[in-house]
Amino acid sequence: DAKTTQPNSMESNEEEPVHLPCNHSTISGTDYIHWYRQLPSQGPEYVIHGLTSNVNNRMASLAIAEDRKSSTLILHRATLRDAAVYYCILGGTGNQFYFGTGTSLTVIP
Amino acid sequence: DGGITQSPKYLFRKEGQNVTLSCEQNLNHDAMYWYRQDPGQGLRLIYYSQIVNDFQKGDIAEGYSVSREKKESFPLTVTSAQKNPTAFYLCASSIERLGQGRENYGYTFGSGTRLTVV
Numbered sequence: 343d344a345k346t347t348q349p350n351s352m353e354s355n356e357e358e359p360v361h362l363p364c365n366h367s368t369i370s371g372t373d374y375i376h377w378y379r380q381l382p383s384q385g386p387e388y389v390i391h392g393l394t395s396n397v398n399n400r401m402a403s404l405a406i407a408e409d410r411k412s413s414t415l416i417l418h419r420a421t422l423r424d425a426a427v428y429y430c431i432l433g434g435t436g437n438q439f440y441f442g443t444g445t446s447l448t449v450i451p
Numbered sequence: 452d453g454g455i456t457q458s459p460k461y462l463f464r465k466e467g468q469n470v471t472l473s474c475e476q477n478l479n480h481d482a483m484y485w486y487r488q489d490p491g492q493g494l495r496l497i498y499y500s501q502i503v504n505d506f507q508k509g510d511i512a513e514g515y516s517v518s519r520e521k522k523e524s525f526p527l528t529v530t531s532a533q534k535n536p537t538a539f540y541l542c543a544s545s546i547e548r549l550g551q552g553r554e555n556y557g558y559t560f561g562s563g564t565r566l567t568v569v
Contacts, residue, residue, distance in 0.1 A: 387560065
């Protein structure tokens with residue numbers, strides 16, 4: 343199973359951009375890169391996903407390295423509501439997602 | 452609105468008792484999953500089902516059982532054989548797409564059930 347590596351924690355000041363990195367050196371050619379976030383005592387929610395090209399949606403942007411061995415989730419202006427655990431996950435065979443411990447993002451007012 | 456519903460939100464169980472956690476979805480998703488989350492930890496897969504009347508064990512299936520009699524429902528039973536059942540349980544569903552070049556559309560999660568053994 344393809345695994346990902348993320349920093350355990352990061353901090354950001356409110357209203358500043360946040361770049362959350364993820365390494366996935368063993369990614370296969372058909373694996374999509376997904377990002378989810380989880381607020382305390384809630385289920386994870388979808389943020390964004392992509393295959394090769396950079397992706398944008400109303401929540402965030404996803405920048406994917408040319409060799410696809412790493413990616414970065416970009417929150418353009420962090421708010422207090424963005425404080426959560428962010429998971430970077432590869433969509434492997436059988437639609438099974440393997441969650442690590444993610445990156446705990448703290449937003450400082 | 453389509454979604455996935457878990458109940459109850461909080462559940463207390465006495466040692467030696469079986470309890471069943473409910474998970475219902477109206478998204479017409481084929482695949483459903485159960486995860487367990489311990490404090491400060493990631494999610495670990497208990498069981499998953501890709502089609503009605505079929506399911507497979509995940510990484511930590513011991514002490515748990517499931518059924519998939521209807522597409523919409525995937526209940527999880529925590530049996531007395533599960534030695535440390537206190538945890539946060541999450542149910543998820545996803546579209547199952549087959550064939551070459553399929554895109555993994557990802558999961559929709561429920562809001563979770565927090566189970567405590569008393």
